[in-house]
Amino acid sequence: MILGPLNHVGVATPSIERSVAMYRDLLGATVIREAFDLPAQGVRVCFIDTPNSQIELIEPLGEASPLHGFLARNPAGGQHHVCFEVPDIHAAKAELEAKGAKVLGEPRIGAHGTLVIFVHPKDMGGVLVELMETPKGGNHQNA
Numbered sequence: 001m002i003l004g005p006l007n008h009v010g011v012a013t014p015s016i017e018r019s020v021a022m023y024r025d026l027l028g029a030t031v032i033r034e035a036f037d038l039p040a041q042g043v044r045v046c047f048i049d050t051p052n053s054q055i056e057l058i059e060p061l062g063e064a065s066p067l068h069g070f071l072a073r074n075p076a077g078g079q080h081h082v083c084f085e086v087p088d089i090h091a092a093k094a095e096l097e098a099k100g101a102k103v104l105g106e107p108r109i110g111a112h113g114t115l116v117i118f119v120h121p122k123d124m125g126g127v128l129v130e131l132m133e134t135p136k137g138g139n140h141q142n143a
């Protein structure tokens with residue numbers, strides 16, 4: 001496995017609007033991307049750029065959203081996952097499974113338009129880890 005850059009930190013929230021105001025007014029965030037729905041992942045997403053990474057605000061979308069359980073346990077929201085880039089998502093999945101880690105489902109298109117997978121937090125010391133294939137043109141830091 002080749003572990004690439006930290007792409008984003010996922011933060012679950014019951015309200016993207018309130019979280020955006022908090023990051024803007026308390027922390028001085030200035031580059032706040034337009035929010036969009038990702039029905040296939042059951043989330044609404046809003047990226048906030050930092051100089052070296054991104055915060056991914058995620059709000060539940062639809063009844064099957066994977067965020068419902070997390071927000072039931074953490075009603076105010078909280079840090080949900082970390083996402084690292086990898087060069088080849090299928091190779092990463094095969095290697096993780098060969099090492100005995102539980103990969104949640106098949107690779108799916110994520111918020112950056114490339115394939116993503118999730119590794120169960122029980123196999124990652126309590127941290128839900130997302131891996132995403134590096135976009136062909138590089139990430140937002142190259143934009």
Ligand SMILES: CC[C@@H](C(=O)O)C(=O)SCCNC(=O)CCNC(=O)[C@H](O)C(C)(C)COP(=O)(O)OP(=O)(O)OC[C@H]1O[C@@H](n2cnc3c(N)ncnc32)[C@H](O)[C@@H]1OP(=O)(O)O
Nearest residue numbers: 041045066069070080104110111112116118121126127128
């Ligand atoms: C925007 C698109 C995409 C991107 O491109 O960036 C995204 O990031 S989408 C993000 C949302 N999608 C996902 O999270 C998909 C993968 N997640 C899942 O399949 C589930 O959330 C889960 C990880 C299987 C958890 O399901 P849940 O129903 O909430 O909980 P369980 O009851 O199954 O919990 C088992 C166990 O794990 C602990 N847990 C759950 N979520 C987390 C978490 N985010 N971080 C750390 N630990 C977590 C939970 O507390 C349970 O612990 P125990 O009670 O000790 O067993």
Ligand SMILES: [Co+2]
Nearest residue numbers: 010056083130
């Ligand atoms: Co994510």
